[in-house]
Amino acid sequence: MSDAIVIFTVGTQGDARPCVALGVALRQAGHRVRIVTSDNFAGMVREAGLEFFALSADFSDLLTNNPETVDKALNPLFLVKHTREKFASMAATWVRETRPACEGAALLIGNGIATQLAKALGEAEGIAFVQAQLQPFTPSRELSPLAFWSKARFPGAVNLGLYQLMKLLAWYTLKPAVNDVIRPQLGLPRYPWYGPYFERDRLRKRVLYGYSRHILPRPTDWPEEARVTGGWFLDQAEQWQPPQALQDFLDEGEKPIYIGFGSMLANNAEAFTATVLEAARLSGRRAVLATGWGGLRGEPGRRDERTYVIDNAPHDWLFPRMALAMHHGGAGTTAAAARAGIPSVFVPFFGDQPFWARRMHELGAAPPALDRVSVTAAQMAQAIGAGLQAPMVQAAAQLGQRIRAEEGGATAVRALAEWGLLPAASGPAAQAAGAKETPARLHAVEALEA
Missing domain, CATH: 3.40.50.2000 (Glycogen Phosphorylase B;)
Structure with missing residues (x-):
């Protein structure tokens, strides 16, 4: 049959x-x-x-x-x-x-x-x-x-x-x-x-x-x-249990920002990670860093006062607990952030990622995409600050409501x-x-x- x-x-x-x-x-x-x-x-x-x-x-x-x-x-x-x-x-x-x-x-x-x-x-x-x-x-x-x-x-x-x-x-x-x-x-x-x-x-x-x-x-x-x-x-939000240390980090203060690049890899992952960490510091926001397939370097579970490192977590659990997501702009991650109703900061690697970055910028839910090769910590921090401004936060929230329906x-x-x-x-x-x-x-x- x-x-x-x-x-x-x-x-x-x-x-x-x-x-x-x-x-x-x-x-x-x-x-x-x-x-x-x-x-x-x-x-x-x-x-x-x-x-x-x-x-x-x-x-x-x-x-x-x-x-x-x-x-x-x-x-x-x-x-x-x-x-x-x-x-x-x-x-x-x-x-x-x-x-x-x-x-x-x-x-x-x-x-x-x-x-x-x-x-x-x-x-x-x-x-x-x-x-x-x-x-x-x-x-x-x-x-x-x-x-x-x-x-x-x-x-x-x-x-x-x-x-x-x-x-x-x-x-x-x-x-x-x-x-x-x-x-x-x-x-x-x-x-x-x-x-x-x-x-x-x-x-x-x-x-x-x-x-x-x-x-x-x-x-x-x-x-x-x-x-x-x-x-x-x-x-997977209903089935997934976060590490207690991650839950404690989330409970200790305002919503952090998410920084992760999923399945992307980088030749200069150590230097790129240093840039990302400096950007988070300059932005004044706490951050959850996701190492993924290796785009960022870090030991999962390691934390300090302002950052916590994970390898990955279900986006439907994590993103609603974030204030903003900085990511590569893959179709899945873009959709997950949009569904959660949070702004995005895009650092495209290849493929369709620049397309989604430009589209979300047109919708008012993301600042202009950053150039992965030449981006500086100051530019990342500036983009994070722009993404957390009230008009962009509101546009992202309204988009999330429509997508969740x-x-x-x-x-x-x-x-x-x-x-x-x-x-x-x-x-x-x-x-x-x-x-x-x-x-x-x-x-x-x-x-x-x-």
Whole structure:
């Protein structure tokens, strides 16, 4: 019986965590869910009650052993050239590793660079496929692509042309992995020189976007196949117990600021940490420092009067207890800070991070982004002070209220059901989910989304 839903995701925690949250929403609706990702996230997947299938794609190792990637990653041409061979090497074992996950599957969901893997498997095995993305990729006359997005407003025709260029750059990056490894191993024909992004089959273009329309409104010229559902949050606040020393630190004074860069790494982590600590001192604020994958240096649990060091903590627990978050600007961290209703200070590393930084600045919930390479402690402190001014605090709080009213996971599940992509749900979870979908509740959700 085909009843499993399989979600493929490759990358950092910012990629994996929302996909696990989407899987939880599907499980709560009564579906069997498998997550295909790297071993880094096996614990997260299993703790969420989902099935884990390993994929050889360790991005922490990729960043650690390729420091030049971090230093030059804001240059999209460098990033494309540098990563295409890495992805092809990673992909060598992907078909063998992932085919068992597809046994008994009714739907494959692809995220990020694993999208083409999921799509090819669906094509080879005759399984339905849909995308789940955290950044906007559907062409629009109203919105420039992430790599070209700026304060400048391009004419609609230019935006459409830039999307075509972005597709070709994406295909240049993934072509060795997809055309030379994945599709031949599955017995599928190679794509033409321009890749898979120009196909006209609308059903193959269906995509769920897991971000809030209050952060980035849905373009009016997007097709029905592109749905903005709201964020997918893996909430752990009710289960997570903080170290007593951290709780004591929080209780001792005013709300501190959070400083952390998640899965990002830095060549000069020691010097960067010293800058961050000096910035916190100059700002006059207490601070919680999160070391993450190594972007900051410190011994978790170490503290003084003004700082406390952690490796990580669930954002849904920690951020509401913070006054402000200074971070890299990944989609997940940006959404978590916005949901908590606190201002952000952005220090982008690469990818979509400058895009979210500029967008939050436009919304009045963040000062202008800082340059990671040249930023000084004084500049960081100044940005922290700007973020804590009343107008920015108020704008962030109002944005948080709107985002907390969304139900991104449930909306995504409903969209998949409307598209006829979900297998029949079963068990107590399905009955409970059905009981919750009363006419009154559905009317309330529809009114909220209007």
